[in-house]
Structures are given as C-alpha cells and as structure tokens.
Amino acid sequence: MQFHSYEHDQEYINLQTEMVRMQNWLIETGKRLIVICEGRDSAGKGGAIMSFIRFINPRHYRVVALNKPTDREKGQWYFQRYIQHFPDPGEIVFFDRSWYNRAVVEPVMGFCSEDQYELFMGQVNNLEKMLIDDGIILFKLWFSIDRDEQNKRLEERKVNPLISWKLSTVDMQAQMKWDDFTHFKLQMFDRTGTDIAPWIVIKGNNKELARKEAMRYVLNNVPYHNKGLTNERLEPNMEIVSVENFLKV
Numbered sequence: 001m002q003f004h005s006y007e008h009d010q011e012y013i014n015l016q017t018e019m020v021r022m023q024n025w026l027i028e029t030g031k032r033l034i035v036i037c038e039g040r041d042s043a044g045k046g047g048a049i050m051s052f053i054r055f056i057n058p059r060h061y062r063v064v065a066l067n068k069p070t071d072r073e074k075g076q077w078y079f080q081r082y083i084q085h086f087p088d089p090g091e092i093v094f095f096d097r098s099w100y101n102r103a104v105v106e107p108v109m110g111f112c113s114e115d116q117y118e119l120f121m122g123q124v125n126n127l128e129k130m131l132i133d134d135g136i137i138l139f140k141l142w143f144s145i146d147r148d149e150q151n152k153r154l155e156e157r158k159v160n161p162l163i164s165w166k167l168s169t170v171d172m173q174a175q176m177k178w179d180d181f182t183h184f185k186l187q188m189f190d191r192t193g194t195d196i197a198p199w200i201v202i203k204g205n206n207k208e209l210a211r212k213e214a215m216r217y218v219l220n221n222v223p224y225h226n227k228g229l230t231n232e233r234l235e236p237n238m239e240i241v242s243v244e245n246f247l248k249v
Helices: 010-029 045-053 105-109 114-133 147-159 169-174 178-192 207-220
Strands: 032-039 061-064 092-096 136-144 199-203 241-244
Touching (some): 010 207, 045 061, 045 092, 045 136, 105 114, 105 178, 114 136, 114 178, 136 207, 178 199, 199 207
Parallel strands (some): 032 092, 032 136, 136 199
8 A cells, every 4th residue: 555745745735735725714704615525436536635634723624534424323314413513603524424425325235215216306406505504615526436446445445454444245246236226316416416506526536636635625615815825736636526516505
C-alpha cells in the first residue's frame, strides 16, 4: 500500500489552504455544510474525507459513519437517526455513507422491503429541499470505480492489516452483486439527482486525483471570502467530475 506524500505536494497544500479559508468563512457567517460521500465498497469515501479534513479546525467539523441501525432505530422514521447529526452553525458534517444506504445497499442486500425503499425514494427529495431552503449547503458525492479496481482493493483488505477492519460481509458480496448495485445506483441518480441537489460523480480509480477533484468541486461551489488567493485551480476537471441531475424539480 503506497501513501501519498502530501507535504511535498504544493497543489494539495494549496487546496488545503483554500479549505481552511472556506471553513473560516463558515464559522464567521454561521453557515452549515453537509458533504455526503457515497460509492461502492472500497470506492475511496473514507480516504476522500480524510483528505478534506487534514488541516481544518477539528472543533468545527464532524465525520459521521453510522453503524447498522439498532432495533429501536428500526422502529423510528428512517431519517431520524441522521437528523440528529446535522451541522450546527459554522460546522461541516461529512457523512461516510448516509441516508442513501436505503437507495442502494439496503435493497441490494435485502435489508429493506420494497415498500420501505419506495417510501424513502418518495421522501428524500423533499427532505433535501427543506435542508437547502433552511440554508444548509449540501453536496452529494459519488465516488465511482470499475469492477477490476474494486476487486483489487477488496483483495488488499484481506491481506493488509492496516485496512483489514474495513472488510465486511457486504464487501464480500460486492463483486458478486455488482450488476444489482449498478441497477440501484442508476435508479438513485435518476430519481434523486435534482437541480438543487445533484449527484456529483467522481471517477475514483486514481485515488489521489479523485480526492483533489472532489475538494475542487466543493471549494468551487462555496462563496467563501479570499477565495482563490492561492492561485490554485478550483474548477474541477470535468473529465473526472460529472453532474447527474436527471430529475427536474
């Protein structure tokens, strides 16, 4: 497993400097930011979040990676356990997987019924509109990898003790159920990619490139003070980043 030497990567340092300035603006203005990181197993969600947060103030961000729901949570409104983690004024919340578990993972793995799936799909756009109407800045990032790359990363989890904890029952079926995941992913893009909350698809086979382009997209779409003083490119590379907003609202 190779680790990227960020200390000697001026491009990355510049992007981190922009991240610090963006966070300062959020703190000063009391704005709230949610960044959802989704994707197939091993797509690089957690690594992308670690890149986002490396130099920003830990008092003003949280990373939320929820476990499987408890019996009590299963009896609640589906979104209830996520709402309690929404950002306070001046705060960023990164979701390492989110309520969109119900759009892809749960139906593929049989963890929800068809009725529960359809109820979620009928409610999620309205929920996100309410968040945005209330002033929350929302980004939905999908990290996309191909089948061979996923297989390589899953095999590494089996032998690398540093990341063996990431291997789960769902991971073990990821390759076998590849086509099912694809079906529900496309349904999710089609039904929940809206003009106000589109899906941002980031080609993730190259981890470092994907992380930088994800940061660029977020930075480019937040109107913070002193933006761009590093002279770093903030417009994302559209060969790596695409916007999916099939449903018009």
